[in-house]
Amino acid sequence: MTPTATQNHHVVGVTDFGGPDQLGVHEVPAPLPGPGEVRIRVAAAAVSPTDTHLRAGTYGTYGTQPPYVPGMDAAGVVDAVGEDVPWQVGQRLMAIALPTGQPGGAYVQHLVGPWESMTVVPDSVSLAQAATVPMNGLTALQALALLDLAPGSTLAVTGAAGTLGTYLVSLARAAGLVVVADAAAKDRELVMSLRPDHVVERGPDVAQAIRELFPDGVDGLVDGSVQGEQIVPALRDGGRLATVRFWEGPDERGIQTFPVRVRDEYLAQDRLQQLAAYAEDGTLPLKVAAELPYTEAAEAHRMLEAGGVRGRIVLTF
Numbered sequence: 001m002t003p004t005a006t007q008n009h010h011v012v013g014v015t016d017f018g019g020p021d022q023l024g025v026h027e028v029p030a031p032l033p034g035p036g037e038v039r040i041r042v043a044a045a046a047v048s049p050t051d052t053h054l055r056a057g058t059y060g061t062y063g064t065q066p067p068y069v070p071g072m073d074a075a076g077v078v079d080a081v082g083e084d085v086p087w088q089v090g091q092r093l094m095a096i097a098l099p100t101g102q103p104g105g106a107y108v109q110h111l112v113g114p115w116e117s118m119t120v121v122p123d124s125v126s127l128a129q130a131a132t133v134p135m136n137g138l139t140a141l142q143a144l145a146l147l148d149l150a151p152g153s154t155l156a157v158t159g160a161a162g163t164l165g166t167y168l169v170s171l172a173r174a175a176g177l178v179v180v181a182d183a184a185a186k187d188r189e190l191v192m193s194l195r196p197d198h199v200v201e202r203g204p205d206v207a208q209a210i211r212e213l214f215p216d217g218v219d220g221l222v223d224g225s226v227q228g229e230q231i232v233p234a235l236r237d238g239g240r241l242a243t244v245r246f247w248e249g250p251d252e253r254g255i256q257t258f259p260v261r262v263r264d265e266y267l268a269q270d271r272l273q274q275l276a277a278y279a280e281d282g283t284l285p286l287k288v289a290a291e292l293p294y295t296e297a298a299e300a301h302r303m304l305e306a307g308g309v310r311g312r313i314v315l316t317f
């Protein structure tokens with residue numbers, strides 16, 4: 001059936017910022033793709049920390065109208081295309097979405113976006129698995145590109161048991177870096193399965209543990225656990241730090257800081273394609289923690305905020 005402007009669809013979002021129970025299902029007109037755009041019938045959307053921040057009001061109204069719809073990743077099947085796009089109706093695609101911009105977040109039955117914000121899902125990857133890839137995969141690639149470490153350099157990754165940390169450890173190993181990952185005792189086996197060169201105990205003393213392995217400090221560090229100042233002593237003089245919540249970093253010992261902003265990757269189709277290849281060949285370990293129907297988005301947010309989720313929760317549409 002050709003989509004028409006009169007069709008409605010469901011989105012999950014908030015009209016008032018607050019706790020998980022503010023999330024509700026709203027019926028709104030389904031978007032149609034314009035030139036250069038594609039629409040997917042979403043099968044799965046990932047639930048990430050940034051979604052809970054958006055729901056709570058951390059980012060404000062960002063100049064858009066309610067309902068404010070979270071979600072930066074989706075995967076589904078193309079059901080409508082605009083002019084001049086390489087994708088076709090019926091293809092399975094994964095997409096990064098921009099909840100704080102146009103065309104909006106991914107907790108939707110139909111997601112429209114520029115064709116460059118999407119790529120083909122390999123046959124061996126399920127749509128639920130694919131939904132876990134774009135946002136954190138692009139973040140990991142951006143962090144590694146910003147750090148720009150030569151093969152053989154040392155890289156520490158904190159929050160290694162999380163989705164971003166998992167992708168970082170895996171991609172850094174593939175890039176020939178010597179990787180130190182942190183883990184709680186209960187996550188040690190999980191983190192070891194990513195095959196980092198070293199695993200250290202996570203927590204407030206993580207920098208000291210890294211220094212015990214590398215007395216001069218590591219060349220680079222990605223602060224996936226958002227520990228800020230606590231992790232800085234792990235870096236060598238002149239080391240390179242990637243931060244994930246816009247921290248500009250310390251002013252000491254010549255350390256250079258690179259705040260990572262995944263929204264800058266919105267049209268990075270080449271990197272998305274690279275991630276699809278890594279998902280297919282197993283370089284990226286894909287882990288879906290749970291699949292919940294979109295009507296249970298509030299429960300998904302509660303689960304994520306409780307901590308301890310390993311792998312990504314996805315909402316199914």
Ligand SMILES: NC(=O)c1ccc[n+]([C@@H]2O[C@H](COP(=O)([O-])OP(=O)(O)OC[C@H]3O[C@@H](n4cnc5c(N)ncnc54)[C@H](OP(=O)(O)O)[C@@H]3O)[C@@H](O)[C@H]2O)c1
Binds near residue numbers: 050139202243262307
């Ligand atoms: N700037 C950007 O563009 C961008 C893009 C993507 C992600 N991010 C941010 O990157 C961070 C990681 O994202 P994610 O999706 O990987 O989240 P996640 O899956 O929730 O992973 C975070 C990991 O850090 C662990 N952790 C929390 N506090 C810790 C501490 N003090 N010491 C060691 N580990 C700790 C968590 O463990 P528990 O579950 O046990 O708490 C979890 O394993 C989030 O803050 C996210 O907002 C930023």
